[in-house]
Amino acid sequence: MxxxxxxxxxxxxxxxxxxxxxxxxxxxxxxxxxxxxxxxxxxxxxxxxxxxxxxxxxxxxxxxxxxxxxxxxxxxxxxxxxxxxxxxxxxxxxxxxxxxxxxxxxxxxxxxxxxxxxxYTSTILFVVRKGNPKGIHDWADLVRPGVGVITPNPKTSGGARWNYLAAWGWALRANGGDKDRARAFVAELFKHVPVLDTGARGSTITFAQRGQGDVLLAWEDDANLAVRRMGRDRLEIVVPSVSIVAExxxxxxxxxxxxxxxxxxxxxxxxxxxTPDAQEIAARNFYRPTDPAVLARHAEQFPNLPTFTVADALGDWPAVQREHFGDGGVFDQIYKPGQ
Amino acid sequence: MRRPVLPGFGLATGVTGVYLGLLVLLPLAGLLAKAGTTEPGRAWALFADPRTLSAFRVSFGVSAGAALVSVPVGLLLAWVLERYRFPGRRLLDAAVDLPLALPTAVAGIALTTLYVPDGWMGRLLAPLGIAVAFTPLGIGVALLFVALPFVVRAVQPVLAGLDPEADEAAVILGATPWQAFRLVVLPPLLPAVATGAALGFARAVGEYGSVIFIAGNRPMVSEIVPLLIVTKLEQYDIPGAALLGAAMLLLSFVLLAGINRLQGRSGGRHAA
Structure with missing residues (x-):
């Protein structure tokens, strides 16, 4: 058998x-x-x-x-x-x-x-609690007394580096290109950060689910995802006066x-x-398409805010990486005691 | 030297040697070799950095604190489990090992959810001005969680071997309960307590998964050395990461060797 x-x-x-x-x-x-x-x-x-x-x-x-x-x-x-x-x-x-x-x-x-x-590109927006109880509308509001800011660690997170550079770029513009004052602003901003997560998703969870902080700095796509998942009755998106083109x-x-x-x-x-097909999928996931026709079709979901690129505001990436995020760079110095 | 009754010294030592060599010595040698490629100037700058020193203080300080707290708590737990019979004892006994089996990230997330200012525990502690989540105290809670089973499991078998008649006799002969505990029960337990605390400490120093969620990870406040190592790796600074790893290894080794010595002395005195 x-x-x-x-x-x-x-x-x-x-x-x-x-x-x-x-x-x-x-x-x-x-x-x-x-x-x-x-x-x-x-x-x-x-x-x-x-x-x-x-x-x-x-x-x-x-x-x-x-x-x-x-x-x-x-x-x-x-x-x-x-x-x-x-x-x-x-x-x-x-x-x-x-x-x-x-x-x-x-x-x-x-x-x-x-x-x-x-x-496809993205940008950095703010997510606040429903009704925006702390009245956060722009970058300057982040360093007001009593405001807690949630952002991950720029050393370990790509998204956090965009957050940091967006803040730096705004501060340069607001202070007529004065690097010392931009640096002071960013240093002050990180004094308002109670939890430094290692990645962007970690920060979103800290803010949305654990209820920490008053404002989350986030990728536009992650901000939209958080609001959709956690409910429009709990969170809302704030569009600052200017932000960065995250590439x-x-x-x-x-x-x-x-x-x-x-x-x-x-x-x-x-x-x-x-291709238009993939650009369409990107737009539906809240990434800004680089194809102008697709972008025009989804214009209503992407707030039209003035943006700057890293090259516009700070120079080329390898130099920015070394100066700000390298060992002993600006981000490390921010956390030196007595500064 | 007395000949052991069981044969096989050569084979047993050979297997042990290969096993230790492949799993322990080889990776550690690689770590030390990598750490050795750093220029002395950079190594010095790394260890003179206040942020590095702060991370070492947090890692070793909080781990030592957690190990110390786990001693009385672990002793009590072992005592309850060994000396009393009550419904649910076996369940409680099994639960002691859970922290070893649970992925520590899960423990970290659960503890963080409990201890954030509006979590179940955090809400009770906040009016007292006690913040647990995102402070070194929170790190301590997570490390206590991972260190506790070691003390319990080290003490339990020794306690089981102690005859309850000995402490009964002490009380009958006029000792107060405290004297009976301190002079009769505790001395034979001490070496086991030291072993448990040392294991718990070693485990706590190396812990990453649970701490990362509850610590808040703020440089100079609640940043631990393992996170600093990961940060160095993310920056492709592999020699720097290896150097920090080697320093942790060395420091842990010295501390554990110290504890072993103390333990040997106290064990010897007890036997004499």
Missing amino acids: HIRRRAALGGLLAAALPGLQAYAQPSPATLLNVSYDPTRELYAAINPAFAKAWQAQTGQAVQIRASHGGSGAQARAVIDGLEADVVTLALQPDIDAISERAGLVAPGWRGRLPNGSVP PVVAVVDKVADRHGTRALAEAYLRFLW
Whole structure:
């Protein structure tokens, strides 16, 4: 009986194999996208859309996996050997680090995709408790006595670096470009921070669920998500007089994609982010599309506030990174005792 | 040297050596080698930084505090579990180990939710002017949580081996209950108490998951060394992180060796 069953099984397999092979051609490809924390929902929507488009175009099935975490921690994981085909991170220095420290991304990566490799942008807004009981309307209000500000640690969080630079940029403008006064403002701002979480999502939870602080500095997309999830009857968004253009960046991890033989797929995946379909998905997730037509369609959900880029306000990113967030940089000095 | 009755010294030592070498010595050697690549000037600057010193004070100070508090509480718990029979005793006994099994991040989140100013516990403490969450006191609560099982589990078997007739005899012979406890029950327990406290302390110093949620992580106030290490890694400062790790290792080693010595002395005196 045993033998008969085995023979039957073998027959079944033999019959199925050619079918399987036909089904498997061309063989399905996989791609790993290593991304930062708040993009979970975004890429959960973009990945199936791309897989469909790619299969329609090439006939190849593709499986895209995404990994999320703090932007800096994700960059470090890639440097340490996480086999990412593409990275989609919160800010330029994190991909620069992968390029410079591990040589995995070719130098000049920002020139290979449109718009300096920035597929969608965001900005930094305030979230306050319903009715705005402390009357917080602009950056200056954050340092009033008795106001608690929730923001993560810029050393460990990409979003926190945008918060910090937005505050710095506003203070420069408000003080006629006086760096000492900008620094004094940012130092004062961090004296109002009762909890320094390690990541943006942590801060959102501290503010929204634990009820700490009076105002949360957040990515526009995270702010909208918090208000939607926690309820419009508890939280509201405040748009300051001016903020920063937060520019998340994307790149193919050249060495890994070449080793996996996924370069064409990886490049197509990133280029897909600039198509109207993907831009539409980005807009629906509260990322500002770089495609003006899509942005115009969603204009009502993106408050029209004056914004500045890091380059406008502070200079180029590597220098900003060193000066403000490097060891012994401005952020470290803010916490020196007696200052 | 007396020959042990069971054979196999060579094999046993070999297995132990390979095991310790692969799992403990190799990673530690890597850590020390990495730490050694830092230029002395930078290493000095790192350890002279008031923020580093503050983190070391917080980490070791609060861990020592938690270990000390866990001694009387752990003793009491072990006493209750060993000397009394009551319904639910086995359940309570099993619950003591829960802090070891629970992911510490879960513990941290739960404790934070309880102790924020408008949480269940925080609301009671706030009118008294006591803030727990986002202060060093909060770190202490989280560390007490992870350190307590070690004291209980170290003391329990020794206490089980003590004959209750000994303290009964002491009381019958005219000792007050306090004297009976201090002179009859406590001395044989002391080495176990020291072991439990030392294990709890070691565990607390290395704790990251639960502390990160309740500490508030403010530099100079409630920042612990493990967080500083993670921060260094995020900045790709791997030698700096290794240096901090090596310093923690060294300091813990010296402290634990000290405790062991004390324990050896008190154990010896008891035997004599």
